Amino acid sequence: MKTSGELQRRARRAARLWTPWAAVTSAGALVATSCIRPAIWSNFSSEPWGAIFPLAGAAGICGMFYFNRQGDDARAFFSSSAFIAGMLASTAFGLFPVVLPSSIDARYSLTVTSTAAPAYGLGIGIIWWTIGIVIVLGYFTYLFVSFRGKVGAHPEGY
Amino acid sequence: MPVLWFCVIAFMLAIYVILDGFDLGAGVLHIAIARTDDERRQVLGAIGPFWDGNEVWLLAAGGTLYFAFPLLYASSFSGFYLPLMMVLWLLMLRGLGIEMRHHVDHPMWRTFWDGTFALGSTLLAVFLGAALGNVVRGVPLGADGYFFEPLWTSFTVEPDAGILDWFTVLMGLVSLSTP
Numbered sequence: 001m002k003t004s005g006e007l008q009r010r011a012r013r014a015a016r017l018w019t020p021w022a023a024v025t026s027a028g029a030l031v032a033t034s035c036i037r038p039a040i041w042s043n044f045s046s047e048p049w050g051a052i053f054p055l056a057g058a059a060g061i062c063g064m065f066y067f068n069r070q071g072d073d074a075r076a077f078f079s080s081s082a083f084i085a086g087m088l089a090s091t092a093f094g095l096f097p098v099v100l101p102s103s104i105d106a107r108y109s110l111t112v113t114s115t116a117a118p119a120y121g122l123g124i125g126i127i128w129w130t131i132g133i134v135i136v137l138g139y140f141t142y143l144f145v146s147f148r149g150k151v152g153a154h155p156e157g158y
Numbered sequence: 159m160p161v162l163w164f165c166v167i168a169f170m171l172a173i174y175v176i177l178d179g180f181d182l183g184a185g186v187l188h189i190a191i192a193r194t195d196d197e198r199r200q201v202l203g204a205i206g207p208f209w210d211g212n213e214v215w216l217l218a219a220g221g222t223l224y225f226a227f228p229l230l231y232a233s234s235f236s237g238f239y240l241p242l243m244m245v246l247w248l249l250m251l252r253g254l255g256i257e258m259r260h261h262v263d264h265p266m267w268r269t270f271w272d273g274t275f276a277l278g279s280t281l282l283a284v285f286l287g288a289a290l291g292n293v294v295r296g297v298p299l300g301a302d303g304y305f306f307e308p309l310w311t312s313f314t315v316e317p318d319a320g321i322l323d324w325f326t327v328l329m330g331l332v333s334l335s336t337p
Contacts, residue, residue, distance in 0.1 A: 002204035010191040018335055025332045032325055036295055036315050081176045084336060088175060091294060092168045099164070099230050102299035103317045109299065115229035116160035123159060125225055129166065136218075143207065151203040153196060 001073040004150045008073075015076065016068045023061055026087070037101070040094035050093045057086025163226035167219055174215035175286070179336065181209040185252060185279025186334070189272060195265075198272060202256060209256065213249065229303060237297060237305040238289070241321050245285055251278035280334065287333025291326030295319070 003011060033040060044050050063079025095101070099115060102108035116122065188201040224231045235242060255275025259268045298305045298317055310320035313327075 003200050007192060007197045007200055011187065014187055014191055022332070022335045025328065025335050029328055029332045032328055033294055036325055040294070077180070080179075080336065084176050084179060085172045088172045088290075089168065091290065092164075095294070096164070097161075099227065100234060100293060100299065101296035102305075103296035103319070104298050104300060108301055108303070109296075110230050110233060110303065112160045112164050112227075115227040115233075116163065117226055117228055119159055122163055122226060126159070126162065126166075129222070140211070143211065147207045151200050153200065 001077050002149075002151050012068065012071060012073070015064075019061070019064045019068055022064070022083075026061070040091075043094055043096060047093075050090075053086050053089040053093055055086070057083050057090060060084070060086055160226070163222075167222055167226065170215055170219040170222060174212070174219060177208070177212035177215060179283075181205045181212055182252075182279045182283045185255070185275050186283060189276045195268065198268075202259075206256075210253070213253075233299065233303050233305070237299075237307060238292070238321070240307075240309060241285060241289065245282065245289075248278050248282045248285065252282060254278075283334045284327075284330035287330035288322060288326040290333070291329030292321060294329070295323075295325050 044054075060079045060081070060083030064076055064083060067073075067076035067079055097112045098109045099112055100110040102110075117125075184201050184205045188198055192198040192201045220231075251274055255271045255273075255278055259271035259275070261267075292307075295315060297307060308320045310322040311318060313320075313323045315323055315325050
């Protein structure tokens with residue numbers, strides 16, 4: 001996405017070779033997760049709308065295969081991002097409300113409610129976090145727009 | 159409100175994994191795909207303006223965890239002390255690999271720091287995946303809310319499993335193989 005010429009050709013080839021490996025290891029991880037923590041699927045049964053997360057991940061990996069073959073680097077990157085976000089969101093959705101499961105006794109697992117700070121602090125914090133995240137997202141947008149496009153053959157500083 | 163903060167932290171971690179995943183991928187692959195010094199400089203130039211900013215998402219997520227879920231922060235940072243120190247060293251190793259290579263104009267010096275960059279990036283990807291594996295598998299949390307895990311025990315998924323077992327290593331490989 002950021003390189004050109006022979007380097008870009010080799011990077012695309014590496015991405016095409018690695019995508020099937022990502023699909024195989026992810027499928028293996030899915031089976032393994034179902035074996036060691038079958039309860040991770042219970043939230044998907046009780047709240048079927050949560051299926052949107054694994055579906056986004058599946059669409060992401062399909063997009064990786066397709067756009068890598070097309071040589072469309074930007075869409076391949078966004079597909080990879082959708083795959084990662086979908087997998088992480090699926091994990092969070094499946095575990096919820098548990099945030100750290102106990103392997104000794106499920107009663108000792110830490111949950112969202114049992115570990116949260118007092119409501120007053122969280123209420124004030126969300127105001128400051130919102131202000132902060134707007135500034136951060138603005139900064140990151142400016143940064144990525146400023147350095148958009150391909151890197152030259154002799155980048156400054158490296 | 160706690161559910162909202164759970165979503166906030168999940169969002170910040172997802173942003174970190176996506177953005178720094180780009181940098182880690184460049185580190186893992188650059189030795190194989192960039193064969194000349196000019197090509198390696200191009201790879202470094204591709205992540206140069208972004209990598210340290212991307213890394214801050216992880217620190218910000220940690221700070222937010224401390225604010226919103228202090229008990230979870232205390233329990234996990236205490237139990238995962240050893241792997242967190244290793245992740246910290248790997249983050250430093252990656253940064254050193256990027257920033258030190260152009261300080262001395264000698265091929266051996268550059269090759270060494272290129273290797274450091276690749277090693278740090280590869281192990282970081284594996285360890286971050288293994289960390290997620292630990293959260294999915296579970297940790298030996300007691301009634302007091304604390305736990306300790308050695309780096310590995312028998313590599314089986316038992317209640318006294320270590321940080322690395324077959325499942326968490328598999329999750330590390332998923333993380334490493336996601337392009």
